[in-house]
Amino acid sequence: xxxxxxxxxxxxxxxxxxxxxxxxxxxxxxxxxxxxxxxxxxxxxxxxxxxxxxxxxxxxxxxxxxxxxxxxxxxxxxxxxxxxxxxxxxxxxxxxxxxxxxxx
Amino acid sequence: xxxxxxxxxxxxxxxxxxxxxxxxxxxxxxxxxxxxxxxxxxxxxxxxxxxxxxxxxxxxxxxxxxxxxxxxxxxxxxxxxxxxxxxxxxxxxxxxxxxxxxxxxxxxxxxxxxxxxxxxxxxxxxxxxxxxxxxxxxxxxxxxxxxxxxxxxxxxxxxxxxxxxxxxxxxxxx
Numbered sequence: 320x321x322x323x324x325x326x327x328x329x330x331x332x333x334x335x336x337x338x339x340x341x342x343x344x345x346x347x348x349x350x351x352x353x354x355x356x357x358x359x360x361x362x363x364x365x366x367x368x369x370x371x372x373x374x375x376x377x378x379x380x381x382x383x384x385x386x387x388x389x390x391x392x393x394x395x396x397x398x399x400x401x402x403x404x405x406x407x408x409x410x411x412x413x414x415x416x417x418x419x420x421x422x423x
Numbered sequence: 424x425x426x427x428x429x430x431x432x433x434x435x436x437x438x439x440x441x442x443x444x445x446x447x448x449x450x451x452x453x454x455x456x457x458x459x460x461x462x463x464x465x466x467x468x469x470x471x472x473x474x475x476x477x478x479x480x481x482x483x484x485x486x487x488x489x490x491x492x493x494x495x496x497x498x499x500x501x502x503x504x505x506x507x508x509x510x511x512x513x514x515x516x517x518x519x520x521x522x523x524x525x526x527x528x529x530x531x532x533x534x535x536x537x538x539x540x541x542x543x544x545x546x547x548x549x550x551x552x553x554x555x556x557x558x559x560x561x562x563x564x565x566x567x568x569x570x571x572x573x574x575x576x577x578x579x580x581x582x583x584x585x586x587x588x589x590x591x592x593x594x595x596x597x
Contacts, residue, residue: 322585323553329534330554335449335463340441343470347437350471 437477440486441470447487447555448494454550455498457539465501469494491555492565495547502543530592537587545580548573 336342359365448469453462472493473486480486538549544566551562559573566573 322581322588325530326534326538326549326553326584327556329531330450330454330538330550332446332450332554333453334446335466339445339449339463339466340438343441343445343467344438346467346471347474350474 437474440473444487444490445470448490450554451491451494451550452498454535454538454554455495455543455546456501457535461501462498465497466494469497488565491551491557495551495565499543499547502546506543530588533588533591534584537584537591540587541580541583544568545576545583548576549580549584552577 445466449462449466452465452469453459456462456465469490473480473490476489477486480489538546541549547566548562551557551565552559557565559570559577563570563573
């Protein structure tokens with residue numbers, strides 16, 4: 320026998336344990352039945368439409384999210400400006416009090 | 424209790440499919456992994472997965488192609504996981520008892536051991552080539568790699584096997 324035939328013989332198929340089929344079937348019996356794929360869902364056109372719809376939904380979601388983040392940033396800037404203004408007011412009042420005291 | 428095939432695929436009787444292909448699936452796993460217990464477990468997983476996907480498979484040829492692809496890829500996955508996390512080798516476990524119809528049993532055992540020491544992809548290619556008697560184009564489709572890669576890896580693997588075999592036979596004869 321040549322080398323490749325020896326390899327073929329060495330790597331020939333082997334049978335698993337005699338109870339292999341029974342064990343597979345037992346595992347299958349303990350598994351919930353697979354979900355049937357509806358024939359219409361296998362149509363290429365349906366898949367394309369579903370893919371395009373999913374892309375649109377994701378794009379719209381991303382746009383909405385950007386809008387939301389923009390609104391959030393605007394609110395934060397306004398809040399920061401309000402805080403700064405109130406601090407400035409307080410500081411101005413203190414300066415006025417001090418100058419009033421030094422004048423009197 | 425007989426397990427029927429999913430109702431939407433009445434032409435394919437699942438139990439017969441298991442009986443028909445179990446030697447092929449188990450042997451791919453076993454020759455790639457060199458571990459009988461893990462190979463049996465993996466072969467069971469492959470058939471469980473087949474049960475889940477049976478409705479999407481259109482013909483007996485498609486089932487066979489699917490089984491070859493899934494068992495090869497899953498065996499390679501196990502191999503990669505094992506290499507990342509080394510385990511105690513079970514190679515010392517006895518090999519399955521099989522009557523050798525032809526060929527030298529010692530040589531066969533040495534060849535299986537050497538195939539089991541090949542790099543993972545080359546190992547799967549050699550198993551699909553010589554266990555399943557597939558041509559490089561079919562192996563390339565199953566493993567999802569270019570035909571040129573299959574041919575070059577096969578040549579390199581054969582060279583390596585010849586070299587190592589002649590070295591180990593030389594050691595035995597000493």
